[in-house]
Amino acid sequence: xxxxxxxxxxxxxxxxxxxxxxxxxxxxxxxxxxxxxxxxxxxxxxxxxxxxxxxxxxxxxxxxxxxxxxxxxxxxxxxxxxxxxxxxxxxxxxxxxxxxxxxxxxxxxxxxxxxxxxxxxxxxxxxxxxxxxxxxxxxxxxxxxxxxxxxxxxxxxxxxxxxxxxxxxxxxxxxxxxxxxxxxxxxxxxxxxxxxxxxxxxxxxxxxxxxxxxxxxxxxxxxxxxxxxxxxxxxxxxxxxxxxxxxxxxxxxxxxxxxxxxxxxxxxxxxxxxxxxxxxxxxxxxxxxxxxxxxxxxxxxxxxxxxxxxxxxxxxxxxxxxxxxxxxxxxxxxxxxxxxxxxxxxxxxxxxxxxxxxxxxxxxxxxxxxxxxxxxxxxxxxxxxxxxxxxxxxxxxxxxxxxxxxxxxxxxxxxxxxxxxxxxxxxxxxxxxxxxxxxxxxxxxxxxxxxxxxxxxxxxxxxxxxxxxxxxxxxxxxxxxxxxxxxxxxxxxxxxxx
RNA sequence: GGCGCCGUACCCAAGUGGUUAAGGGAGCAGUCUGCAAAACUGCGAUGCGGCGGUUCGACCCCGCCCGGCGCCUCCA
Numbered sequence: 001x002x003x004x005x006x007x008x009x010x011x012x013x014x015x016x017x018x019x020x021x022x023x024x025x026x027x028x029x030x031x032x033x034x035x036x037x038x039x040x041x042x043x044x045x046x047x048x049x050x051x052x053x054x055x056x057x058x059x060x061x062x063x064x065x066x067x068x069x070x071x072x073x074x075x076x077x078x079x080x081x082x083x084x085x086x087x088x089x090x091x092x093x094x095x096x097x098x099x100x101x102x103x104x105x106x107x108x109x110x111x112x113x114x115x116x117x118x119x120x121x122x123x124x125x126x127x128x129x130x131x132x133x134x135x136x137x138x139x140x141x142x143x144x145x146x147x148x149x150x151x152x153x154x155x156x157x158x159x160x161x162x163x164x165x166x167x168x169x170x171x172x173x174x175x176x177x178x179x180x181x182x183x184x185x186x187x188x189x190x191x192x193x194x195x196x197x198x199x200x201x202x203x204x205x206x207x208x209x210x211x212x213x214x215x216x217x218x219x220x221x222x223x224x225x226x227x228x229x230x231x232x233x234x235x236x237x238x239x240x241x242x243x244x245x246x247x248x249x250x251x252x253x254x255x256x257x258x259x260x261x262x263x264x265x266x267x268x269x270x271x272x273x274x275x276x277x278x279x280x281x282x283x284x285x286x287x288x289x290x291x292x293x294x295x296x297x298x299x300x301x302x303x304x305x306x307x308x309x310x311x312x313x314x315x316x317x318x319x320x321x322x323x324x325x326x327x328x329x330x331x332x333x334x335x336x337x338x339x340x341x342x343x344x345x346x347x348x349x350x351x352x353x354x355x356x357x358x359x360x361x362x363x364x365x366x367x368x369x370x371x372x373x374x375x376x377x378x379x380x381x382x383x384x385x386x387x388x389x390x391x392x393x394x395x396x397x398x399x400x401x402x403x404x405x406x407x408x409x410x411x412x413x414x415x416x417x418x419x420x421x422x423x424x425x426x427x428x429x430x431x432x433x434x435x436x437x438x439x440x441x442x443x444x445x446x447x448x449x450x451x452x453x454x455x456x457x458x459x460x461x462x463x464x465x466x467x468x469x470x471x472x473x474x475x476x477x478x479x480x481x482x483x484x485x486x487x488x489x490x491x492x493x494x495x496x497x498x
Numbered sequence: 499g500g501c502g503c504c505g506u507a508c509c510c511a512a513g514u515g516g517u518u519a520a521g522g523g524a525g526c527a528g529u530c531u532g533c534a535a536a537a538c539u540g541c542g543a544u545g546c547g548g549c550g551g552u553u554c555g556a557c558c559c560c561g562c563c564c565g566g567c568g569c570c571u572c573c574a
Contacts, residue, residue, distance in 0.1 A: 029574095075572070163570095230573055233569060234569095332537085372512095485534095488536095
């Protein structure tokens, strides 16, 4: 009945989405390696798949969403060594940090969040199965996957084995049967964390954990496998090879990859040092966490998930401006204005149409920018109707539609009285060299409390009553300097916002 | 070197083989207002990197070129 189309990296085309078992969707997304704080790139991936999961649920699918933690790896070991702490201290700390960041971002918990180290048995079993089929082979304490055993290798990333060797930059281990063979199991060096196995003490290679966890929790074949597009090769390619060789079945049916976050058009990454952690964005951005979260999400969702997105202060300001327009309307809607009897039939049609257009956008490979455009159109429409006289019940219904559609995106969920507009100061010239007025850093909730604002507004109201415009404007200026913008309404009342 | 992606107005960003190429931000003008703010109205790409080709017709299909990016090594 639904017409959801999903771009499948495997076919490089949009395909009609039909889950293997009607009514349920099983989705696996590669999470993070917990050796450090998460950056905006991780946030994008998390938000994208959070929205995909929300939308699938909106379509009444029962979603089993698995997102793993890679909690054993070279970088974790190195970090633990540097700090002289057990590796569990490192992974525990960054799993906590991850959960803190996700909660701030409004990213919901996955159904299951398995850890690699809790699936060593499954991993060992999987490797054994591959060895028995002579697809994997031990080399001393290590075990490698023999890549030529899987003829379809390269199907996802559209690479051919012989072409890759020409450009291979890695040093070839002579003991490997094929230069591209990769490790399933790594023997432990003295002092390294390890688990027992038929090949001696060691730890799993990177790719095998995802195969093991996905198969364990979702079955040998499941619906969606996702992650950042930088995981397409080699990670996902290797996952497919291992899994399909072991089970003889198709691994994942739809491969979904999000585009990367760039800074000045360059990939944001640890190695380039050009990254912003989620934590520092929340700590530095001049707004409360729920407001910052929506601004970040709005920014992230205003570009299609497969395109690259460039991060900057300006981009964030544009996102905030867009969101401010919505919350401005929400405030006015909540003020209510019983002016007119509801025109039921036509109005219901309007509400249905907007909800439908959001669904149509999302059905088209989760086209969040188009969904936002629909909502912005609706915002403008409601503003016009409000101007013409909207009944308060109609206003409430409009609000309900915004919040319900917004739920899919994780937007419009902040109570409008808590929204922070952060644009109070209107005094001062605009810098002609900038195509944007400078951001005025205000909006610290602690700077002025509500009763103080009410007192000043009352004072201004009296000044206005006696046409003492100088005094009235001075009060407004004072409020502006403390981060409060005011608006006089037609009925003589005055509202304010931070 | 191999593979892949992208290039739409000042900025961000959808989109379609053929009616006026969404939407937002910023800007300008107007309505409203004591002044502001908000909102509303109007203005803004004769053109979708460039050149060819296919077609009755292309921004959308194909080829080449230019520019940018990603992967090929840990990476969301």
